[in-house]
Amino acid sequence: xxxxxxxxxxxxxxxxxxxxxxSNKSGEADNGEKKDSKKGKTISIMASQDWVYDAEMExxxxxxxxxxxxxxxxxxxxxxxxxxxMTKLNSGEGPDIFGGQSGSFDLVSQYKIQDNAMDxxxxxxxxxxxxxAKEQTSVDGKVYGATxxxxxTDYYIVYNKKLFQENNLEVPKSFSxxxxxxxxxxxxxxxxxxxxxxxxxxxxxxxxxxxxxxxELVPNxxxxxxxxxxxxxxxxxxxxxxxxxxxxxxxxxFGDNYLSDExxxxxxYLGSGEFAMSACKAGAIAEIVAASEGAYTEEDFGFFLYxxxxxxxxxxxxxGPSRFIYSGSENAEEAKQYLEYITKKDSxxxxxxxxxxxxxxxxxxxxxxxxxxxxxxxLESFDKRGVVFQDSIKYLNPQWMEIGQDMVSMFIEDMxxxxxxxxxxxxxxxxxxxxxxxxx
Amino acid sequence: MKKSKLYPWYFALxxxxxxxxxxVVPGIIGIGYSFTDWSAYSKxxxxxxxxxxxxxxxxxxxxxxxxxNTLLFTGVTTVAKTGLGLLLALALSRNVKAKNFHRGVxxxxxxxxxxxxxxxxxxxxxxxxxxxxxxxRGIGLESFTQKWLTDxxxxxxxxxxxxxxxxxxYIMTILIVxxxxxxxxxxxxxxxxxxxxxxxxxxxxxxxxxPTLAVTIVLNVLYGLKVFDLVYVLxxxxxxxxxxxxxxxVFKQFSQGLYxxxxxxxxxxxxxxxxxxFFMIKILTKxxxxx
Numbered sequence: 095x096x097x098x099x100x101x102x103x104x105x106x107x108x109x110x111x112x113x114x115x116x117s118n119k120s121g122e123a124d125n126g127e128k129k130d131s132k133k134g135k136t137i138s139i140m141a142s143q144d145w146v147y148d149a150e151m152e153x154x155x156x157x158x159x160x161x162x163x164x165x166x167x168x169x170x171x172x173x174x175x176x177x178x179x180m181t182k183l184n185s186g187e188g189p190d191i192f193g194g195q196s197g198s199f200d201l202v203s204q205y206k207i208q209d210n211a212m213d214x215x216x217x218x219x220x221x222x223x224x225x226x227a228k229e230q231t232s233v234d235g236k237v238y239g240a241t242x243x244x245x246x247t248d249y250y251i252v253y254n255k256k257l258f259q260e261n262n263l264e265v266p267k268s269f270s271x272x273x274x275x276x277x278x279x280x281x282x283x284x285x286x287x288x289x290x291x292x293x294x295x296x297x298x299x300x301x302x303x304x305x306x307x308x309x310e311l312v313p314n315x316x317x318x319x320x321x322x323x324x325x326x327x328x329x330x331x332x333x334x335x336x337x338x339x340x341x342x343x344x345x346x347x348f349g350d351n352y353l354s355d356e357x358x359x360x361x362x363y364l365g366s367g368e369f370a371m372s373a374c375k376a377g378a379i380a381e382i383v384a385a386s387e388g389a390y391t392e393e394d395f396g397f398f399l400y401x402x403x404x405x406x407x408x409x410x411x412x413x414g415p416s417r418f419i420y421s422g423s424e425n426a427e428e429a430k431q432y433l434e435y436i437t438k439k440d441s442x443x444x445x446x447x448x449x450x451x452x453x454x455x456x457x458x459x460x461x462x463x464x465x466x467x468x469x470x471x472x473l474e475s476f477d478k479r480g481v482v483f484q485d486s487i488k489y490l491n492p493q494w495m496e497i498g499q500d501m502v503s504m505f506i507e508d509m510x511x512x513x514x515x516x517x518x519x520x521x522x523x524x525x526x527x528x529x530x531x532x533x534x
Numbered sequence: 535m536k537k538s539k540l541y542p543w544y545f546a547l548x549x550x551x552x553x554x555x556x557x558v559v560p561g562i563i564g565i566g567y568s569f570t571d572w573s574a575y576s577k578x579x580x581x582x583x584x585x586x587x588x589x590x591x592x593x594x595x596x597x598x599x600x601x602x603n604t605l606l607f608t609g610v611t612t613v614a615k616t617g618l619g620l621l622l623a624l625a626l627s628r629n630v631k632a633k634n635f636h637r638g639v640x641x642x643x644x645x646x647x648x649x650x651x652x653x654x655x656x657x658x659x660x661x662x663x664x665x666x667x668x669x670x671r672g673i674g675l676e677s678f679t680q681k682w683l684t685d686x687x688x689x690x691x692x693x694x695x696x697x698x699x700x701x702x703x704y705i706m707t708i709l710i711v712x713x714x715x716x717x718x719x720x721x722x723x724x725x726x727x728x729x730x731x732x733x734x735x736x737x738x739x740x741x742x743x744x745p746t747l748a749v750t751i752v753l754n755v756l757y758g759l760k761v762f763d764l765v766y767v768l769x770x771x772x773x774x775x776x777x778x779x780x781x782x783x784v785f786k787q788f789s790q791g792l793y794x795x796x797x798x799x800x801x802x803x804x805x806x807x808x809x810x811x812f813f814m815i816k817i818l819t820k821x822x823x824x825x
Contacts, residue, residue, distance in 0.1 A: 174770060177789035184574060184791065206574055206791070292684075294770070351661050353684035353773050492790075503774030506686040524792065528575035 136164040137425045137432060140182070141193030142175035143293070144357065145415040149449035150242070150436065157435045163428045172293040172357070176495060183210045188420035190429045196230040196241050196413040197485055203529050204492035211238045211418040212426060219437035224456035226412045230485075240433050243414035246454045247376045247469065248482065249299055250397040250409075256390065257284055257370045265398050269338055272401035276347040279370050288363050288372035289348040290355040291505070294498040299373060300339045301332070301497065302490065303400050306407030306480015308332075320488045322526070322533040327515040335402045336504065336511035343505045353502065361385040364395075373400070376469040380450030397472045408476035413485045488531075489522040496521060561804065568798035574791025586798035596775050597783065597799070604779045604803075607694055607765075608758025614698045615754055616747065619705030624735070626706070627713040637710065644704035652767025655696045659683050659768075683769050690777045693768050697761070705750050712746030713739060748818030752811060759807050 139146070139154075146167055154165035168189060170178050175193075182188050183206070194205050201207040214220065215237045220228065223240070231239035253265070258275070261282050266272035276286035290296045308315050311331050318324040326332045342348060349355070349369070361378065363369045365385030374382075379395045399405050419429045435441060439459035445452045446464045454463035465473075484491040500517045503509035509517075526534035568586055572579045590597045622640055626633050643651065658665045659682035667679040682692040720738045729737070762781035765771065771778035771786075780803050787796035 174766075177786060180574075180789040180791065181785070184788065184793075203575065294772075351681060351684070354661055354681060496786075499772060499774060502772055503776075506774050506776070508686065508774045508776065525575065528571070528573040528792065530576055 135425050135428050136166050137191065137423075137428050138166045138168055138189040139191040139193070139417070139432075140168040140170065140179060140189040141415070143169055143172045145169075145193045145243070147445070147449045147451065149445050149452070152448065153436050153441050153444060154432075157432060161428075161431060161435075163431065165432060172295050180205075183420070186422055188422055190423040190425045191417050191419055191432065193415050194239065194418055195484075195491055196227065196239060196416040197491055198230055198233060199488050200491045201231070201233055201238065203489060203525055205418070207233055207238050207418065208236075210421055212421050212423070214238060214240070214419065214430070214433070217430060218434055219457065219459075222458045223437075224458065227414075227456035230413045231416050239416035239418040240437060241414050241416040241456050242436060243416070244375065244377065244452045244454055245412050245414040245456050246463070247465075247473070248409045248411040249303060249373050249375060250399060250472070251371055251401070252364070252374050252379060252382070252395055252397055253371045254364065254367065254369075254390070254394060255396050256394050257367065265396070266401055267406075268404040269401045273342070273345075273347075276342065276345070280346060284367075285349040285369045286347040286371060287342065287349075288355065288360055288369035289343075289352045290357040290360060290372075291348075291352050291498075291502060292354045292356040294495050294502075296357050296373065297339070297501055298494055298498045300400060300402060301335055301501070302483040302494075303409045303411075304335070304402060304405045304407070304480075305483035305486055306409060306478060307403050307405040308483065309480050310407060310478070311403065316486050320486075320533070322531075325515075325519040326522075327512060327519050331403060332515055333511045336501070336514055338402045339501070340504050340511065353505070365390065375451050376466070376472070377449075377451040377453045377464075379466070379468075384450075392466060392468065396468060406476075407478040407480045408473070409482050410479050411482045411485060413491075489525045490518070492525060493518065493521045564797045565801045565804070567794055568801045570794050572794040572797070574793065582794075586794055587802070589795065590798055590802055596778065597780075599775060600778045600780050600783050601802075603690065603777065604759060604761070604781075606690070607697075607761055607779060608755055610694050611697050611701065611758050612751060612754040614694075615701045615705050616751055618698065618702045619709055619750070620743075620747075622702065622706040623709035623713055624739070627710050637707070641703040641707050643700045643702075644707075646700070648700070648763040649767055651696065651700050652764055656683070656768060659692060684773050686773050686776045689769055689773060693765055693777055696768065697764055700764075701754070701757075705754070708750050709743065709746060712743045716742045745819065748815065751818060752814050755810060755814060756807055759803060759810070 146169060151165075151167060154167065158164050179188075179192055179194070183192070188210065192211075194201070194207075205211070213236045215235075217237070217240075219240065220237050223237070224245075227241040227245060228237060231237060231241055257279065258264070261278050261284075263275045263278060264271075266275050279286040305316075308331055312329060315324070315329065319326070343352065355363075360372050360374060361381040362385045364372055364382045365387070367386075367389065376397065379392050382395060383390055383392050399408065417433060419426055419433070423429055436445075437457055437459070439461055442455050442457055442459050442461045445455060446461060453465050453469065455461070484494065490497075497514070497518060500509055500514045504511060504514050523534055567579075569581060569583060570579045571582045571585075589595055592598075626637050626640070630636070657663075661667055661679070661681040661684065664682070666682065670676065670679045680688055683689050716739065720742075721734055724734050724738060760781060761779055762785065765777055765779050765782055766785065769777045771782045780799055784796045784799045784803075787793075787799065
């Protein structure tokens with residue numbers, strides 16, 4: 095009898111909970127509906143980690159206040175982003191706005207942009223959009239995306255001047271000097287280089303960022319690779335770079351946990367003085383200083399170039415994370431409104447003022463850039479400049495994460511540098527053949 | 535035999551039609567596409583014969599390694615989950631104190647979403663800040679700390695360990711039901727004859743539990759062959775390709791727009807599963823008596 099009473103009570107309480115749940119839900123829906131009809135809709139923005147800064151989310155809040163359109167940011171871990179995005183796009187379930195790396199060629203081969211994104215050529219911001227950025231987000235003369243990333247600077251090696259001075263180290267001018275500096279730091283109990291491999295993308299820059307140096311050392315390499323007249327595996331310089339990077343990993347210069355380290359922790363680890371170097375955008379120094387809790391100032395950090403192959407050519411990276419409106423979006427007009435909002439002069443200035451990693455954006459809206467003295471001095475110190483390989487070589491950027499995975503296999507001695515390069519060539523061939531590229 | 539059937543065959547027609555439309559036809563279409571060059575890069579779909587299959591079984595590609603990983607995962611997790619599940623079921627089908635509480639606790643992990651389990655364990659197994667290494671350091675066992683998910687030697691073991699933790703309770707529950715269904719008179723008779731606990735298990739519990747064990751083993755094997763989500767969340771196939779399994783490879787091929795290669799791997803796995811499932815049921819139910 096007692097059990098029966100307990101059972102009846104439980105059934106009653108569960109029924110009440112279900113009814114209450116339904117009632118609450120329908121209440122929310124009603125409220126939401128009323129709000130929607132009064133103010134607007136919700137747009138979804140899907141992007142990889144680190145592509146949407148807090149300052150942009152702040153702009154999203156202001157946008158909602160002004161227009162009533164809510165912005166739902168869906169941030170995906172970097173190592174899973176592209177797979178997830180393409181799965182969504184390929185299955186016809188894309189978000190209203192999706193993030194993607196610009197690059198006029200890759201937009202077609204990687205993102206099928208003509209099918210997956212809307213033509214934005216008639217949008218007001220296109221008039222003052224930087225020409226190079228416009229070119230890199232356009233296909234057949236139609237603008238498909240808005241680059242919302244500081245493409246005016248790139249990733250460089252950031253180093254802790256204090257730690258270098260304490261260990262009598264100079265800025266390395268060659269790879270052997272860099273290795274020697276790493277060894278000195280390691281001997282002094284400092285982990286030389288914060289190399290986050292956990293995200294799957296950061297370590298690939300060692301290989302791709304020195305495009306200008308490759309061009310200097312191997313004449314016509316860009317044309318030859320793009321026209322399938324040579325391969326990565328056939329070119330000795332590529333092998334040498336992989337061997338050099340692998341050497342750094344094997345000698346312990348990346349620390350013990352580099353395979354699980356993540357880029358988002360870079361500021362913390364450099365700010366703590368536990369690591370002496372890493373690779374980041376010029377503007378990230380402010381983040382490191384903030385994480386150091388007063389231990390360092392911006393003057394305590396400087397830059398030099400990726401040192402592999404004794405690199406002395408400044409890397410330029412005109413492409414960057416951009417925003418595209420999904421062709422199947424039911425909220426296309428609201429999404430266009432959002433892009434128009436974030437590319438206004440005030441919004442751009444707000445990004446520059448509030449996000450240390452953004453010193454400028456590729457729009458001529460009358461904003462004031464925020465290049466630090468150190469950055470300007472560094473950028474002006476180079477005569478030679480070259481475009482990074484992920485922007486200049488066909489079918490390279492789309493396999494960025496796969497290269498990263500193969501490089502990890504190299505670090506753990508599962509693959510040789512030759513096999514990594516062959517993997518790159520094979521994937522390029524697969525994509526080129528699938529795309530019907532006549533050169534393949 | 536036919537006369538003993540209660541219902542005519544056409545009572546199952548609706549279910550058969552639905553199953554055919556939703557499972558069989560897409561499956562056949564999928565197998566058909568694995569003989570083409572279907573991709574996101576071209577609107578044309580051309581017949582390419584066995585090219586995709588050659589690639590899957592080529593020593594130059596990594597797929598053989600992924601097949602090996604998938605089979606290893608299936609074997610280890612099936613044996614471990616079934617073994618541990620059986621031990622727990624035997625322990626918790628007795629009159630132990632608070633047995634319902636223990637059963638609930640053991641079953642709990644299987645209720646959790648794989649995604650949540652993966653995210654929680656990613657945090658627990660972090661080499662620098664994870665709970666497990668912190669605990670080992672805290673009790674003076676620093677030498678036992680590991681890079682659980684990034685050390686190539688143990689990453690796959692960690693993934694399998696998490697799956698065993700998650701799935702054992704489920705197997706235990708099924709086996710408890712099987713054990714409780716065994717009539718008590720057998721045990722009473724055995725006790726009168728002076729049989730020991732082990733003898734009772736060997737001669738009564740195990741033989742009568744075989745059909746249930748067969749079901750759990752087949753379920754585990756099929757789950758193992760299809761594993762994707764846990765590997766994807768914990769390691770995404772890494773470090774390198776050390777923990778890559780067939781369905782993480784399918785996912786990567788599909789998301790790269792190489793649909794035909796993706797469907798080829800799925801077709802290969804489908805054939806594997808049919809063959810393995812068929813033989814396992816045959817073997818495991820060989821001595822089963824239908825009353």
